[in-house]
Amino acid sequence: MKNSSKISGLLITYNEVNHINQVIENIDFVDEIIVVDSFSTDGTLEKLQAFKHVKVIQRPFKNFADQRNFAIKQATKDWILFIDADERVTKKLKKELLETIKTNIDYVAFMFKRKYFFKQKRIRFCGFQTDKTYRLFKKGFVKYNESKIVHEMPIVTGKSKVLKNDMLHYCFNSSAHYKSKMEHYATLKALELFKKGKKANLFHFYARPLYKFIINYIFRLGFLDGVKGLKICYLSAYGVHYRYKELKKLTR
Known part of the structure; x- marks a missing residue:
């Protein structure tokens, strides 16, 4: 080569x-x-x-x-x-x-x-x-x-x-900045899921975000990053919830 x-x-x-x-x-x-x-x-x-x-x-x-x-x-x-x-x-x-x-x-x-x-x-x-x-x-x-x-x-x-x-x-650079990033990514991910024919249900709204939080905060040790770790893990879980909220809008 x-x-x-x-x-x-x-x-x-x-x-x-x-x-x-x-x-x-x-x-x-x-x-x-x-x-x-x-x-x-x-x-x-x-x-x-x-x-x-x-x-x-x-x-x-x-x-x-x-x-x-x-x-x-x-x-x-x-x-x-x-x-x-x-x-x-x-x-x-x-x-x-x-x-x-x-x-x-x-x-x-x-x-x-x-x-x-x-x-x-x-x-x-x-x-x-x-x-x-x-x-x-x-x-x-x-x-x-x-x-x-x-x-x-x-x-x-x-x-x-x-x-x-x-x-x-x-x-x-701030919690608000990370939240806006999560919303932007979630909106695009919802569109990706919509194109694949996926639909949102109660499991997606509650169990998936909770699972995301537990994995990142407990099993992937987010708690060791202190208050910032808590905020990041919460907002990552929020991003999952927002994704399916946007998907539900698309499937109406």
């Missing part, structure tokens, strides 16, 4: 004014940066315009898989680093990924482990301790499954592996 170490850095954004400067500066080691923005209204676009080396494309948001696949098509380099605005590549991870794409020519995709932060405080449990996601891959070997419109799943054609070093994920 022909090997090249040129990287396209890709982002999809909507209202990321609090993160956009830091993430663009964080990936200054890539060879091109392309941002696909869903018509942000909070000043994100204005901040992006200050970065003359960044290509910005505005495109309506349909779902995460569709937006990511569109972004991939814009990339011109052999390798793609997909990063969300609230994620950061550490110095150790940067060194590892740059070495990896020069030497691991048998692999086409790499997963990053993520450390989660809530208001700058590390969240060690709540179900996040095993989180990892595809963020680095060779162009032409990965496409996102468009039937999975939230928590999008890449289809990888070839071998993949997990890198050793962690990415940082500043995924929520």
